[in-house]
Amino acid sequence: MNADDPLTDDDAVGRALSGDLGAYETLVSRYTAIAHRTAFLLGAGNEAEDVVQEAFVKAYRHLRSFRRDSAFRPWLLRIVANETHNATRSRGRRADLSVRLEGVREPSGPEDPQDTAVAGDRSARLLAAVRALPDREREAVVCRYFLQLSEAETAEVLGCPVGSVKSRTHRGLRRLREEVDRELL
């Protein structure tokens, strides 16, 4: 939130509940970027924009079920995650797997070409390893590190207990290290 935009999430939710679409628009503007990134990185691919639009529409229509004493962002991102699942499921299982993280690439080369090549190589392997993780571990890793959500937020977004987030993340990290370190030998 910036200084020109003093409406808190809770204020905006309250006004939106009483029919103020302008207040809801504030929430849409505030969370479009993270919602879009979440949809994309969870596998929505080129449907990410539609997923985000549908998520905001659903969030508005279900605003009454939002618990006002909790945070809006993870609640919204959970809807985004669910819409992403719906979108990927409707593409069918095979497409579902092949499209994960599709289009995610390293940025093209800055500074020292040698360093960049090495770092790029490791990044590419690490990314490939993330892509190859089992769904649940990949989702946890994506939420925790690529989206930089807290464990509690990740739990809400993925709809599982915090303990599951911890164990999925732990297993995912171990697998990733094994993959990356093995290839370095």
Next chain:
Amino acid sequence: MNSSDDDFEAELRALGESLHVPPPPGDMSARVLAALEEPKPRFTTKRLVAVVAAFLVVLVAATPQGRAAVAEVLRFAGVEIEVGTSGPLPSGSPSPLPSETSAALAEARRMVAFPLVVPAALGEPGQVRVADGGQVVSMYWDGVRLDQYDGTLRDVWNKQLGEPFPQPARVGDLAAMWIPQKHGIEYLPKGGGRPVSLRLAGPTLIWQSGGVGLRLEGVATLDEATRIAASVR
């Protein structure tokens, strides 16, 4: 392990930041507002009964004046109701329901998977028709029509209304909804596919009994409609 967990986690975060992700759409606010002001698209019609019930709560709480600009979609007793839009009402000759056939009452009872009722206040129906593979049964009296349908698993009908909003009502101890004005009505076939535009419907009372949705059409006042509805046996 040859680097600490913290380092590895930091590396993953850095990788996340370096990833190429398409820029977020700049016009999302406008898109969302436009979608909220449009009638709800038809393809989101697969709803479980739990969702129907959830929307009923929204209906009761969300129909104050001044909400006309916001399209509300209400789901009740197998009926999806779009409120606050004033699209053109259908005109011309009425279309029948899909694969509609005439049947005797006893025969109709055998053809459908749900219990059929008849309002004692109206007596035996002049005509009974079964449609869409036993999904809907329509009974006719003079100017009055009662539709019964499997209202549990999905939205069967789609109504388009301008103001005034439908009015919550009761049939005995069952929640009901009274739509006093003429409105367009569409039927969403069992197997999916395009909604069938039926006709311009008159005042209608909708309620749900057990798993069966009922709509009584053609009775001019709410009092009379609830009296007839309460007499079903």
